[in-house]
Amino acid sequence: MPLTPEQLQDIQNARANPQPTLRAVSPGMEQHLYEAKPVLDHGFVRVIDYMGDDSAIVQAARVSYGAGTKHVSNDEGLIRYLMRHWHSTPFEMCEIKLHVKLPVFVARQWIRHRTANVNEYSARYSILDREFYIPRVEDLAAQSVVNNQGRGEALTGEEAERVLRYLKDDAGRAYDHYEEMISDEGQQGLARELARMNLPANIYTQWYWKVDLHNLFHFLRLRADSHAQYEIRVYADAICEMVKDWVPAAYGAFEDYRMGGVQLSGKGVEVLKRRLAGEAVTQETSGMSKGEWREFEGVFG
Structure with a gap:
């Protein structure tokens, strides 16, 4: 298990001391609260706190839109209406705070989502653990x-073995030098804020990450997608399982309209209309670029 004994004790203490509350709670999320979901070889995601549930989204929407939503017959229908028409502010009424342990190179990709509050473990103040992400053989590619930011065929045989050996050896050697540089035995010892520069990008860091549901859905739409990098996608998949239990109606709408839906350009809509009318439309007559046409055909054939 990637948790330290101290972290495990903190979790046990928190779960053993429930407090009465008058605020809305989500029974599904209560089952996830504080528990760590293992990810990769040393990582995890766990829920530290959350605010709101499906009813909070509905409550905010009815305050915001009043009589304009009276034609929606039930709460789930209203949530689907909000998702379908891109009304984002009611979803911002729900928030979640996560404790995440992840490789530094994944964190650098994750932090590009600038719509959350983040507090990361400080390598200026503390010493990082000797924990590195080493991919499984089947994940080396x-x-x-065809994609400058993606993977192709899996590495095999001696090449895969050599790559794994380099990753393990280089990470271990870098950490040995890190420990040697910061040591004050028989020397002054280099400052931690300087010594950390020698550590590889596959070393693990940790942070608290707090985000509202609207921006979390945006994160999940991009990072839980099949085209996302595997090492961040597995974190997004783990969060999806938690969100599904937290706000089932909102997550169902998100799956339908964002993850399973397709957004068409004006040209795409026009091509569909022409096809339905019996016209044989080609890329040359569609008005689309080759890239747009390839993506269009990938969905509609």
Whole structure:
């Protein structure tokens, strides 16, 4: 288990001391509260706190839109209406705070979502643990020949073994030098804020990450997608399981309209209309670029 004994004790203490509350709670999320969901080889995601549930979204929407939503017959229908028409502010009434342990290179990709509050473990103040992300053999892949930011075919045989050996050896050697540089035995010892520069990007860091549901859905739409990098996608998948239990109606709408839906350009809509009218439309007559046409055909054939 990637948790330290101290963290495990904190979780046990928190779960053993429930407090009465008058605020809305989500029974599904209560089951996840404080528990760590293992991710990758040393990482995890756990819920520290949350605010709101499906009813909070509905409550905010009815305050905001009043009589304009009276034609929606039930709460789930209203939530689906909000998702369908991109009314985002009611979803911002729900928030979640996560404790995440993740490799530094994943954190650098994750932090590009600038709509959350983040507090990261400080390597200026504390010493990082000797924990590195080492991929499984089946997750080692060559550069994609069609996507400059993606993977292609899996590495095999001696090449895969050599890559794994380099990753393990280089990480261990870098950490040995890190420990040697910060040691004050027989020397002054280099400052931690300087010594950390020698650590590899696959070392693990930790942070608290607090975000509202609207921006969390945006994160999940991009990072739980099949085209996302595997190492961040597995974190997004773990969060999806938690959110599904937290706000089931909102997550169902998100799955339907965002994850399972398709957004069409004006040209795409026009091509569909022409096809339905019996016209044989090609890329040259569609008005789309080759890239747009390839994506269109990937969905509609």
